Amino acid sequence: MQPLSFRIEKKVAGALTRAGSILTAHGKINTPAFIPVGTKATIKSLTPEQVKNTGAQALLVNTYHLYLQPGDELIRDAGGLHKFMNWEGPIMADSGGFQVFSLGAAYGLKLSKIGQFGRSDLPSKSDLGKELSKVVSQADPNPPFLERADEALLPRLAKIGEDGVSFKSHLDGSVHFITPEKSIEIQHNFGADIIFAFDECTSPAEDLRYQREALERTHRWALRSLEHHRSLIRANKRIDVPALFGIVQGGRHEDLRKKSATIISGMNFDGFGIGGSFAKEDMSNAVKWVNEILPEDKPRHLLGIGEPEDLFTGVLNGVDLFDCVAPTRNARNGTLYTAQGKINITNAQFTKDFSPIESGCECYTCKNYTRSYLSHLFRGKEMLAGTLATIHNLFFILHLVGKMRQVILEDNFFDFREDFLKNYVRE
RNA sequence: GCGUCGGUGGCGGAGUGGACAAUCGCACUUGGCUGUAAACCAAGCGCCCAUCGGGCUUCGGGGGUUCGAAUCCCUCCCGACGCA
Numbered sequence: 001m002q003p004l005s006f007r008i009e010k011k012v013a014g015a016l017t018r019a020g021s022i023l024t025a026h027g028k029i030n031t032p033a034f035i036p037v038g039t040k041a042t043i044k045s046l047t048p049e050q051v052k053n054t055g056a057q058a059l060l061v062n063t064y065h066l067y068l069q070p071g072d073e074l075i076r077d078a079g080g081l082h083k084f085m086n087w088e089g090p091i092m093a094d095s096g097g098f099q100v101f102s103l104g105a106a107y108g109l110k111l112s113k114i115g116q117f118g119r120s121d122l123p124s125k126s127d128l129g130k131e132l133s134k135v136v137s138q139a140d141p142n143p144p145f146l147e148r149a150d151e152a153l154l155p156r157l158a159k160i161g162e163d164g165v166s167f168k169s170h171l172d173g174s175v176h177f178i179t180p181e182k183s184i185e186i187q188h189n190f191g192a193d194i195i196f197a198f199d200e201c202t203s204p205a206e207d208l209r210y211q212r213e214a215l216e217r218t219h220r221w222a223l224r225s226l227e228h229h230r231s232l233i234r235a236n237k238r239i240d241v242p243a244l245f246g247i248v249q250g251g252r253h254e255d256l257r258k259k260s261a262t263i264i265s266g267m268n269f270d271g272f273g274i275g276g277s278f279a280k281e282d283m284s285n286a287v288k289w290v291n292e293i294l295p296e297d298k299p300r301h302l303l304g305i306g307e308p309e310d311l312f313t314g315v316l317n318g319v320d321l322f323d324c325v326a327p328t329r330n331a332r333n334g335t336l337y338t339a340q341g342k343i344n345i346t347n348a349q350f351t352k353d354f355s356p357i358e359s360g361c362e363c364y365t366c367k368n369y370t371r372s373y374l375s376h377l378f379r380g381k382e383m384l385a386g387t388l389a390t391i392h393n394l395f396f397i398l399h400l401v402g403k404m405r406q407v408i409l410e411d412n413f414f415d416f417r418e419d420f421l422k423n424y425v426r427e
Numbered sequence: 428g429c430g431u432c433g434g435u436g437g438c439g440g441a442g443u444g445g446a447c448a449a450u451c452g453c454a455c456u457u458g459g460c461u462g463u464a465a466a467c468c469a470a471g472c473g474c475c476c477a478u479c480g481g482g483c484u485u486c487g488g489g490g491g492u493u494c495g496a497a498u499c500c501c502u503c504c505c506g507a508c509g510c511a
Contacts, residue, residue, distance in 0.1 A: 039463050060462070098462040135461050157464080170464040201462075247462090275462065304462035325463045332466040333459085348456070378466090379454095386466045 004194065004243035004270050006299045006320075010409050016291050016318025019408040022271075022299055024090040024193040025240040026082060029057045031299065031320040032408075034306065034401040035092060036328060036394055040065050041075075041085040043394075044328055045386040048086050053364065054391055055398035058090035058193075060323040063186050064099040068169055068176070072189035080191030092323070093192035095183045095225070097199035097218075097247065097275065098134075098304065100165050104158035105203035106132040134277045134304055136204045160200060162217065180224040184244075188232050192242055196273050197225035199247040201303075204277040211251040219263050222246045226267055243270035245301060248290050252278040257286055261293035271299040274319070284313045291318035308337070308400055308424055312417050315404050327397045331389035334378050337396040341425035345389070350375045363395035364388075 008020040022029040029035075036043050036051065039062040043051045051059070061081065066072060078084040081091055159166045164179035180198040187195035199218045202211055229244045246269035250256030264272060272294050278286050287302060294300055299320045305311070306324020314322060327337065334346040338358045343350070345357070356366035357374065365374075365388040377385035400420075407416040 035462095037463070044463085045466070062463075065463080092462095094462050096462095099464095102462090103464075133459095133461075196462080199462095273462075277461095280461090301462085306461055310461070322462095324461050325465090326461045329460060329463065329465065329467080333468090334466095335460075344458085346457095381466075383466075389466095 002270075003241045004299075006271070006297065008297070010411075012408055012411075012413050015316055015413075016288065017316055017408060017413055018318065018320070019405045020299075020320060022090075022320075024058075024243070026088060026090045026193050027057075029090055029321070030402075030405060032311075032315045032401050032405050033057055033321055034311070034397050035060045035321060035323040036398075037062075037323050037325045038085075039325075040069070041081060043390070044332065045383070045390050046394075050364075050387070050391060051087075051394070052089075054394040055402060056089075056394065058092060059087055060092040060094060061085075061190065061192070062094050062096070062099075063183055063190075064096040064167065064178070066190065067096070067178075067186045068171055072186040076189040076191070082191060090193040091190070092194040092301075093187045093190050093196065094303075094323075095187065095196040095198045095247075096165075096178055097183075097196065098201045099167065100158050100160060100199075101134070101201035101203055101277070103167060103170070104156050104160065104165075105205065106134075132203055132205060134201070134204075135280050135283070135310075136277070160214075160217075164198075165200075180221040181228040184225050184228045184232065188229075188236070188242065191240075193240075194271070195229075195242045195244055196303075197222045197244065197246045197269070199249060199273075199275055201275050202249065202251055202277065204251065204279065206251070208253060208256075211253060211256055215249050215251075215256050215260055218247065218249050219260070222264055222267060222269075226269065245269055245271040245273045245299075247273040247275045247303070248294070249276045250286075250290075251276055252282040252286060254285070254289055257289045258293060261290040265294055269298070271301065273301045273303045275303045280310075283310060284317060287314055287317040287319060294318075306397060308397070309421060309426060311397070311401055311404070312421065315401075315408075315413075316417070322401065324397075327393035328390050331393040332386040334385075334389065336374075336389055337393050339420070339423050345371060345374045346378050351379075357392050358396075361392070361395070362399075363392050365392040365395075 005023045006020060008018050010019045012018065020031045022031060035058050036056050038059045041061050043059065066075060075081055075084050082088060157168045157170060164177055164182065167176045167178060169176060183198035184195070198221050200214050202214045226244060226246070233241045246264040246267055248257065248260045248264050250260040274287060274290050291300055300318060301321035302314045302319040304324055305314060305322055306326040311322060334344055335342050336345050336357050350371040353371040355371060356369065357371055358366055369388055374385065374388060377388065403416065404413065407413045
């Protein structure tokens with residue numbers, strides 16, 4: 001009857017850290033776990049077999065993108081996502097809540113162009129783009145915070161209302177109104193194992209007043225998501241029902257994070273997502289505040305986080321699941337992970353470097369190819385470049401988190417963390 | 428040998444008397460990327476100092492006209508095509 005069972009296998013004394021396992025209808029996920037992102041029902045540049053060979057236990061897909069193309073009903077009619085995309089393991093679906101941010105507050109007039117347009121001028125395509133990141137740096141002397149007054153000039157693709165969010169499709173310009181109920185219906189049609197409540201991922205640029213207002217709306221949407229989820233289960237009589245995770249928001253504010261964790265905890269979700277944006281420096285606290293309140297016996301997913309140092313922060317503070325586009329997107333853009341930090345394989349120094357990306361790495365790419373060859377593929381814009389780089393980056397991150405699980409079980413998490421971070425150079 | 432067209436920064440290719448150190452591509456160099464509108468985006472790319480900026484030498488070579496030349500004239504060199 002339970003859509004999912006979660007078992008804690010080991011807890012680290014003196015921390016929120018734990019290792020466990022989640023059992024879904026499509027198999028088990030050993031935690032902590034990193035879940036690669038396959039937004040449009042594909043891990044870009046890899047076949048499912050290749051994804052599996054990197055060590056992935058589960059995948060995460062996106063509601064917004066698949067709803068627009070090819071459509072959630074088509075996926076349902078195809079026999080569900082697992083069959084449609086040929087992935088037998090667990091599948092998670094994000095609710096579209098992140099697109100409220102990425103197509104809303106984060107997207108619009110490039111900051112460098114602000115002030116160059118009067119009301120009558122229309123910005124050109126090159127003046128538009130993504131300017132805000134989910135994770136901002138507190139150290140940045142010029143944080144990319146927009147004045148709210150500029151909003152009238154910004155042609156945003158997502159507009160937030162009380163009942164839901166109006167999206168202007170990036171594919172054909174058509175307008176789609178996504179409510180919490182609609183998001184849940186779409187995710188049910190996918191046949192995903194774990195789905196998320198529809199939320200608003202707020203911009204780090206928003207002030208406290210707005211964060212509070214958005215948080216309350218997200219809480220109302222959480223309840224609506226949960227109620228609709230239950231009514232769909234009652235109506236459909238499916239054997240395999242998806243697990244629904246509620247999402248905690250609250251930005252960087254302690255009182256909001258704690259309030260959100262308390263309220264979402266009270267709604268009887270199957271697990272929890274920790275969402276939103278914050279300064280990188282605030283991440284540790286934000287996660288800790290939340291996880292000290294969330295029920296211990298349910299899984300916690302830190303949404304959209306995946307840089308090595310952040311994965312340690314999450315695990316240290318009680319996170320079980322992560323998803324992030326960083327390893328896959330970085331790979332396609334030539335940034336590769338090594339134990340010493342990230343390298344940009346397109347740099348001139350690697351053209352004649354006949355060593356593997358990382359010596360000792362057991363991934364397919366490192367066992368068979370050199371940095372020089374990768375450099376050549378990237379410079380030649382060959383498709384195989386993205387494939388080999390993605391295989392390495394996913395393997396690196398998946399095995400890093402896998403190792404975290406192992407050392408938790410072996411009571412050696414802190415030493416491992418210290419050793420890794422000592423060698424891993426950020427920036 | 429004669430004629431025609433043409434020689435611009437690593438390459439392609441604009442410009443055809445002042446706003447040109449020279450549009451734009453490509454290549455090259457370096458950044459960035461955290462629930463993916465991203466196999467993407469940004470910056471730099473003659474030399475020197477440099478914060479804004481300033482100075483110097485450039486458009487096949489040489490000479491000339493002009494206040495001013497990549498742009499006009501003469502000449503030489505080189506290339507393509509045509510005629511001998």
